[in-house]
Amino acid sequence: MRMNIYRLLLIPVLAAGAVATGCKKWDDHNAITDAALTKTIFEQISADTSLSRFADLLKKTGYDQVIASSKTFTVFAPTNTALAGLDAAIVNDAGKLKLFVGNHIANQSYFTRAATTSLRIPMLNGKYHNLLASTVNDATITRADQPAKNGVYHVINKMLPALNNCWGTLENDPAIPASQKAYMLSLFMKIFDPTNAVQTGVNPVTGEPIYQPGTDSVYTNLFWRSVYDLNDESKQYTLFVLTDAAWDAEIVKFSPWFKMPDSLGGSAPITKWYVLKDLAAEGLYPQTTVPDTLLSKFDVKIPVDKSAIVQTITTSNGIIYIMNKADVQPRHKIKPIIIQGEDYRSMSADKRGNMYFRDRFNTLTGKDFRDVLVYGHGTSTFNLKYRLYNVNSTKYNVSWVALNDFQTATFTQKIAFGDPASTGSGYKTVSVNNFDEVTVGQVEFSNYSGFVDMFLVATNTTTAATNPLVCDYIKLDPVF
């Protein structure tokens, strides 16, 4: 009863309200000025007869629901003409068709005005496309920036096939030469990775977690981890695959620098890896614009001789060139080893109280540098130990920069390899105020080594003025 009274009261209120507020004042303000913004992308595409075939495909794959929903999308809609050549096998395979149609739709709105530099846009199927001005990959946008309520669509004159990526191509494309492919596929291994591991307990001694077997590792490829993950769709790579002959020739060419005793497997495995790691570059270099030299991840120059290209395969994340010649120069691959004096690994006696890390200015190079000085240590043949990594089986020129600016008398020091007592370079005089790189000798390694210990050794006295050690850096320059 009480409620009824209030309802009764409400009648005049509502009646007056209907007359007065009439929400008219908002109508003008809220009116959509651009009719396109009232329709979703799908509504607009299906209204366009020149895109009817694409609209049908959208419906068939269910993507019509997606691009009518309340998120923003960019659709690259191929015209009917562009779709004329679509393989019936794709149309008839639901999975492939979904992959194909999804290759034309991206989340978020991408307008051509933003694509003044190449934009790499992720598509709904996981692939990426490059949008640059009015081109997307190699298709041309014929009608750009068609606005819609939930995004934008661009009409393109070529369809965007869903290609394999570089790794997929490498695995599946029959055109790929066998040897290099076989080697690359041999690099799979299991690697500890606790990201998805299931922990079953804690080691009572170390306190470390115990993981359920089989969950604590990933099966991955050394190339993906150490060089480039060729499965990564968001990036682009240029991969060189050598024909079998060229691959073999390249191995032979580099094996002198990677000599290994047969007991350790011989030189072949390590040479293969060193050849392979410099056969890929990041970035997309199509054949028309590819420069004559690319740089690998390890700063090794990869000469690109266009005449040596046997075949070019475009992938979704880059390009693969099949080459009949690599021609990577040993002097580019086998690099000098430079070690800073202050980066020693250990010392023969604890003389930290006598060590100085000095900031100096090199008047010859015009650069600042830091060096190490051990002075007044009072120890005969005091030495600093350095470790060199990945030392090739070749001859190196050894030189140093040692600045004797702390006394007017000269003194001597030597470089030894393996054992501080070995002869090595022999004691060499460190003259006063010399900023030059001074060659102190040569050293030759018979085998490739993962690491070699090197020593900077003081004279066999305890006199401060004659037994200092000073070093900016030591350089091992391979002799070709």
Add this chain to the structure above:
Amino acid sequence: MSKLLHIHSSQQLYTKTMLILKNAIPVSLFICMSGTLLAQTEPAVKDTVPAEDTIVITRTALKGVPVKGIITDAATKKPVAGIRVNIENYSATITQDKGQFTLRAPSYDATLTISGEDYDTRQVPLKGRKEIMVALLDESHVSLHENVVMPVGVTTKRNVTASIAQYNVNGWGQSAEIPDALLQGRVAGLNAIRRSGLQGAGANLFLRGYNSLYATNKPLFIVDNVLYDANDYGQSIIANNYTNPLALIDLKDIDNITVLRDASSIYGTKGANGAIIITTSRAKELATKIDFAAYTGINQAPARLPVMNAADYRIYLADVLQSKGMSSTEIAALPFMNDDPNNPSYTSYHYNTDWQKKVFQNSLTNNYFLKVTGGDNIATYGLSVGYMKNNGIIKETDLNRFNMRFNGEFNFSKRFTGFANLSLTYNEQNLKDQGIADKTAPVFLSLIKAPFLHDHEVNSKGIESPNLSNVDTLGISNPSAVIAQMQAYNKYYRFLGSFGFKFDITNHWTARTTFGIVYDKVRENIFVPSSGVAKDTLRNAIAKNRLGSQVKRLFTVYNDSRIEYKRIFNRVHSFGAMLGIRLQFNDAEQDYALGYNSATDDLVSVQNGVAALRQIGGGIGEWNWINNYVNAEYAYKDKYFLSFNMAMDASSRFGKEAKEGIAIGDHPFALMPSIGAGWLVSSENFMANTNIDVLKLRASYSFSGNDDIGNYTSRQTYGFRNLLGMQGIVRNGIANPALQWETSQKTNGGVDIAFLNERISASVDVWSSKTTNMLTYEELPTATGFQTILTNAGSMKNMGFEATVNARIIHTPTIKWEAGFTFSSYKNKIISVPNGHFTTEYANATILTMNGKPANQFYGYKAEGVFATDAEAAAAALRIRNNDGSFTSFTAGDIRFADLNGDRIIDENDRSVIGDPNPAFTGGITNRVIWKRFELNTLFTFSQGNDVYNYLRYRLESESGVQNQLVSVNNRWRSNGQVTTTPKATWGDPMSNSRFSNRWIEDGSYLRLRTVSLQYYMPFKSSLVHNATVYVTGYNLFTLTKYKGYDPEFSANPTVFAQGIDTGLDPVFRSVTAGVRIGL
């Protein structure tokens, strides 16, 4: 001297003299000098006393001149019997059954007063006529003859020289109103702007424009001759809450309200803004009368603002996040972008919630009132008690009010009377933050909250938990949690007691005194929970939950004592004078404590906060005021009126070295004189044969002051500071011992006119006012260590016009229709401020105050559309300068701001005046229709030409963050070539497309059906119930406006600089109440 006395004692001599020298001015003067004669009332009844023959003849001749007349009812046109006709202090009679009367008048210059029950009292000057015909209008008629309450006492409106307006309150029909908001549209010259739709929020009142920039602009309130402190001292700890003391007065206790627009110099340095004099009702008759009223009503939630729905909002969100630089993969990974129904979080992000519905509600009001009046010839009393519960349109807000009033009048003896008025009101209010409080104001939150969320927690199967959901992933508080869990209440009571005595020393001399005491206490508590509310950042901590407590106290003692003299000399010279003194002692205190991070949301009181974060503060204000005043009123022949007022004020607030006024001892006293003159042209004989019933010309010139200059601003004060753990005191600015009151100088010219048997009456006033010594902040040299000092360096003026028209359009016995119209208009102009101009900031708006312009101009950029293409933007080549000195160019989709100085850089030099919040005119239209037992009252109010800054729309169309936006944002610019007026959505708005510009300025003009009240007087009479009336009243039923906000009426702050800025306070709403009043 003895001879004169002899003449006096001789009746015969006197009458002879009268006969000979009748109408001769010298005699008048003579009698005026000699004094006492006119007290000798000789009522007509004395005629029947037998007397000696000779004397009878002489007496007949002596008794002035005969006047005949017939009194009719203007509606029925029939004669009325039993109407009193009298000439003050001279003669009186009652009309006979044919409405006729005869009586003796002292001369044909005299004025008859005609009054009768249920009729409007009328003063009819004879103007030489011997016979008059008067058609009386009913009592409800708005008339120039009614009594008005002036600062100096009750007088007839017809005789007043000042510009005044009176509103006779019918509180029974408007139970939901409060006194300040009530006056809107009813008083010309008074611009009452309701603060918000909050219960009891009331209105900011501006009487005749602005008188001050930094001191108060509120008129002085006087309730039953006692100053009523209507200020809210100290800020509320509840965001943008205003404690309104005027909400404590029940309208049903008010008899009438007089608005004194000028000539308020009798209130000295408190009179600059005019005065509003409220008279509460008291017993009108001796018989015991009991009135009981009960009301119930419904408040309607306002129409929702069109914010985007979930689908549109998500598209907007995708756009704005993309502009933030998030990659499409990152955006797609956000939980609300997930459209896979199998995902566990799918359901919680796929609602379409109308958050405004979660915050607004239709609510109920109840109001009960009981009044008992009565008494005997020794004492009369009026006792009333009331209770009101008014639920707000915001959920969980309400106002409970208990009020009690006792008014008593006592006749101790014939000459010695007294009165006592006691009132106690207790307000208890549950509130929420409102306005600019981004994390806690439910209305604002309901607009920005993501509509795809739900207010309760939802599990992966879509089952709703009874628990309210917490702050969302976008960092926005849950409005429902604020409604349900935030506590903010205000408990407020005020005792106002006054008592006084009046002693008639002689017939002419009277002494009066009135004592008043105000004890006022406001207690506020807040608790903002950690759950559901976004965290706040303090200087050195993150505030999870917030607690607060505040007590504000005001104690005032007031006395007004005066001696009055009143005399009419020979019926020609009427003279009254008074000399008085007002004293006021005030003591105010504010104490607050704010706490943070109590251990759980169950510990809600402030002592549970972390000790290290506790903030304690407050203030003490003591000030005293003394006001010596004189008043003199003189009337000649009831046609020419002169009045003079002067006050001499001192206040503890004035600096010792005040330049103006006079110094007594060390103390500066302000001198505030005023004079007024009136000429009742219609009483002149040459007006005898016109249709004009009343025509009066008025003029006044007055000085008054504004003492709201701060209690201690003129003194050197010190404040406590903590530096690296060391306590010390430092100077608070530089004292200005010359600081004084602001002076307001007002000139007024007015005409009152009534014609067609007073069926049409009008008052027109033209006025100007000038404020000098206006408080301004003057900049100080850097070397002083302070930025500004408060000085009396400004001046400002207003000019205005106002008109009131009342017309009895239909006047028949069965139906009566009276229409009224008030209109006011003013132009405000700054004459001088330091440096010629300054700007102030409020709610992201810049307000310009500049010589030669109105005090508060919106000062911002001019937006001229949106760049449709990059080419267009490149052609315009506009850019902004960044903080590091580099430049950024405007591109497509940005607003094209007008480059006023042509340097192609959009910066503060490109601002101009983009709006003026001052209305061109305001007013009201009233209608009163009486038909049989029905009475319909309507009030329309209007405001025209005022610009409004829509802060809410600025927030809801700035397109710079994750907050939900208005539907209009669907129109945002997206691609080259799109022509629109809404710029693109950009995270953080780097180009400041949403800067303060004319995009946010709207026309705030409106016409509103403010009140409709229908009364029905029930036609029964029984021994138990004497009468009964049914009321149905609607408030704000419709509003015609182009303004896009909730409502065009709001006033977030009383300061001049905040007018016309809609900060999103709880909107004014529509409501309907029904009630019944029963007389026992």
